[in-house]
Amino acid sequence: MDQAVSGAIRAEKPRQGWAGLWNISFGFFGIQIGFALQNANMSRVFQSLGSAIDDLPALWIAAPLTGLLVQPVIGHLSDRTWLGRLGRRRPYFLGGALLAALALLVMPESSGLLMAALLLWMLDASLNVSMEPFRAFVGDMLRKDQHTAGYAVQTAFIGVGAVAGSLFPYVLDHLGVSNIAAPGGIPDTVRFSFWAGGAALFAAVLWTVLSTREYAPHELAAFEGEEPFHAPSAEALATRSPLGGLVWIAAGAAVALGVWTWNLEKEVYLLGGLLAGYGLAVIAAVLLARAGRSASMLAGIVGDFAGMPPIMKRLAFVQFFSWSALFIMWINTTPVVAQYHFGSADPASAAYQQAGNWVGVLFSVYNGVAAIAALALLPWLARRLGKARTHALCLTFGTLGFALFLVLRDPHLLVLAEIGIGIAWASILAMPYAILASSLPQAKLGIYMGLFNVFVVLPQLLVATVMGSIMKAFFPHEPIWTMAFAAATLLVAAVAALRIKAPAD
Template sequence: MEKPRQSRAGLWNINFGFFGIQIGFALQNANMSRIFQSLGEDIEKLPGLWVAAPLTGLLVQPIVGHLSDRTWLGRLGRRRPYFLAGAVLAAIALFVMPQSPSIWFAATMLWILDASLNVSMEPFRAFVGDMLRVDQHSAGYAVQTAFIGAGAVAGSLFPMLMEAIGVSNVAPPGEIPDTVRYAFWFGGLALFLSVMWTVIATSEYDPARMATFETPGGSDEPAVRALASRSHGAGLGWAAAGVCVILIQREFALLREVLLLGALLIGYGIATSAAIALARRGKEKNMLSAIVGDFAGMPPVMKRLAMVQFFSWSALFVMWINTTPIVAQYHFGTTDAASAAYQTAANWVGVLFAVYNGVAAFAALTLLPHLSRRIGQARTHIAGLACGAIGYGSFFLIRDPVQLVASEIFIGAFWASVLAMPYAILASSLPQSKLGVYMGLFNIFVVVPQLLVATVMGSIMQALFPGEPIYTMAFAAGTLVIAAAAMMRVSALTNKSPS
C-alpha cells in the first residue's frame, strides 16, 4: 500500500522543526572555538574540547533511533516525543552556556547541548522517511536541507545582529561577549518554538497503519541470528586496535585526546563480543545485539555511502574547528582572542557561515533537484563534493576577508549536497520499520571522522605546522577529493535516476 502524497504545507510542517535544531548547531559551530579561546584556551587544544560533540552523536543517535522505531505514545506518536525532549534540553543548555565560568564548564555544557540536539535531530531524519512516499524522498530531504540552511543562517548571524543594535562585542579576558550571550538566549527560544511547530502541526501514522506500508526486511531476528554465527575474533580485533592506539600515544607522546580514540575502539570491541554472546544465547530482543547486528548487516548502498560520509564530514569538522582562528590570523592579523580584531574576525566568520548556509538553502530547492533529475543523485553529489574541495582550497589564495564569500558559495553547494543527496539515496533502500536505527547507524560515519579530527588533528598540527592552522584546509580539500572518488562506487551500484 502506498502512503498518501504530502502537500507543500505537509512538507513544510514535517521539516520546520529542523530550522530550530540547526540554529542550535550553528550557534555551537560558529561560536564554541570563540568561547573556549575567550575563556583562555590555546588553539592547539581546541580539537580536544570539541570532542564532546561527535562523541555524544556516536553514542546517542543509534540508541535513540532504535528506541524511536519501537515507541508509540498515543497522540504524541513515534518520533515526536524525542523531538520534544531534545528541544527542551537543548534550549536549557543554550541558556546556560553563555554563563560558563570556566573552560571545563563550557565543555560540559557543549556535551549536554550536542546530546540534546542529537536526540531531536536523529528522529527527524527518519520522520521524513516515515511520512513520505518513495517518490517524495528527494523533495522531503531537499526541504529539510533548506530549513537547515535557513536555521544556520539565522544562528550564524545572531552575534553580528546583536552588535548592530548596540550590544557589546568585546569582553574582558576570561569572559564571553554579550553578543554571544544574547545570541544563545534568542537561539534557545527559537529552537524550542520551531520544534513545537512540528510537534503540534503533524500527526504520525499509527503502528497498524505503518505496517501496511512496510517493506521486507524489517525484523530484528535475522540480523541477530546472523550475529550469533560470528566469532569473537571481530570484537577482539577492535579491542586490540584500541590497545595499539593507546601504546602509540604513549610512545610518541601524542595529545591525551588520542587516548579517547583508543578507549572507544576497546569499548566497541567489548560491545561486539557482548552482543555476539547474547545472540548465541538466543536473546533476540535485546537492544545491544539488535544494533550491532544491524550495523554488521547494512545494505550495500549504505556501506558505500558510509565511506563518502566519512571523508565528507572529516572536512566539515576541520572547517568548524579552525575557520575562526584561521580568519583571525590570516585575514585580520591577530591571534589574541581578547583583542577587538579577533572578535571582529569571529563575527565575520559568522557572516561567512551564514553565506554558505544561505547558499545551501537556495541550492537545495533549486540546483539540486534540477541536477538530480538531469544527471542522477549520485553524480549530483560528486559535483557537490568537488565544489567543497574548491572552496576549501581557495582559502590559501585569498587574503581579503570579503573575497572569502566566494569560497563560501562553493562550500554552500557542497553542504547542500551532503545534507540531501546521501539521505535521499539511502531512504529508499531501507526497511520502513528500521528507518530510525539505520539513520542512527549511518550517523556513525558522520561522527567517527569528527572524533578522528578532534583526537588526532591537534597532534598533527603540533608536530607539522604549529601555529599555522590554515594547513588544515589543505587536509580538508584532499579528503573531499577522496570522497568524490568513493562516490563513484555508489554511482556504479545505483546506476539509475532518482525517484
C-alpha cells in the first residue's frame, strides 16, 4: 500500500519508492491492453464484417470524437470530485474500466458493422474515462522532482500492456486457436483475445484502486502552498464578446461548403460540425460568465481552453502532428502490410489474416521498445539534452521508422521500422506530460491534462475525416502512401519540439 498522508500537514509530499510508482501506474497496464486490442484489431474486425478499406476512417471516427468530448469533461469533474475513501481520480478509473471490460466482452459477438462501430464508441469512451485521470494522478501523488520518473514508469506500463494486447491473437494462433472465420465472422483468435483483455484490464485497474490512497484536496493545497480551487480563466470570459464564437461557426460553414462544392468524403462534414459546435460553445460560455455563472462546467472548460499557458500551447502543436502520424499508422498498417508484404488485399484470405497477426507482432515490437526506452533511454537523454530536445530527437527516430515502410518489402525487416517508432512512442507518452505536470497549477491539473489530450484527439478526427478524401483523389488503391504522410507529419512535430523551453531545460 502506498504511503499516504495521515492527518499531519507536511510541507512536501513524501517521496515514493518503486513500489509506490508501480502501484500508481499499474492500472495503465490494463488500460493499454484495451487500447492495443482496439488499435491492432478494429480495422480487421470491420473488414471481416464487410467494410471496404475506403470506409475504415469513417468507422474509426467514433473513437476520437468520444475522446474529444469525454476527456475535458472528466478532467473538469475529477478536479472537483472527492468521494471519501475512494478519492478524487479513482472513481473514474474504476467506472471506466468496468464499462471497457464489458465492451471487450461483447465486441466479438458483433452481428454487423453498426453494432461493432457502436461498441467501439463505448470501448473508447470507457477507456478515456479511465485514462484521463491517470495522467493527473501522477502529478497528484508525486513530488515535482519525481514527475519524469513517474511518467516514465507509466509509459513502461503502457508499452508492456500494449505488447500483451497486441500479441494475444498471434500467441493464440500458435497455440492452435482458429485464426480463420467464415465470411462475415470474426476469428476465434480475436474473440478470445478481447475476452482475456477485458479481464486483464479490469484486474489491473482494480489493483491501483485498492493499493493507493489519494491526498485530499486540502492536503494537496497545503503541499503545494496553493489557494483552494478557483476559476480565473472562466471569469475572464465575462470580458469577451460572445460574437467571437461566430468566427468558429463561419469556419465550420466554410468546411461544409467545401465538402458540397468539391464532392469530398461526407465524413468531412463532421469536421465542419465540430468547428461550428465549438463556436456555439464559446457563445454560450461567454453568456454564462457574464451572467455570473463562471463556475459552470461549460464556462470552466471553454475558459481554460482559451487561457492555456504558453508552454501548453507549444506542446499542443507538437502533440497535434505527433498523433496525426500515429492515427494514420493505426488505421492503415494492416491494409498496408497485407497488400505490400503478404500480397493480399482480400480480408477473407488466409494471407490477409496472417498479415493481421503479424501487425500485432509489429505493434508489440514498438510498444516493447517504448517500455525499454522509457526507463533506460529517455532519462539518460533528458539529463544531457533537456526534455524538449530529447523529445525532438525521439520524434526524428519515428520519422525514419515510418519512412522505412516505403522501402522495405520483407515483413520481418519491418521490425527495424518499429524500433524507430517505438522510441518516438515512448517520448510522446512521457515527455510532454512530464513537462506539463511540473509547469501547471495543481488545482487545475485534471482539466489541463484533459484539454491537452484534445490535441491527441483532434488530429485523429482530421485523419479520419480528411485522409480518405486525399487517398481517393491522389492515391486510390495505394495505401502505402499513408506512411509517407505519417513520416512528414512526425517530422513537423520534431522541428516544433525544438521551440519548447521546458522548466528544467
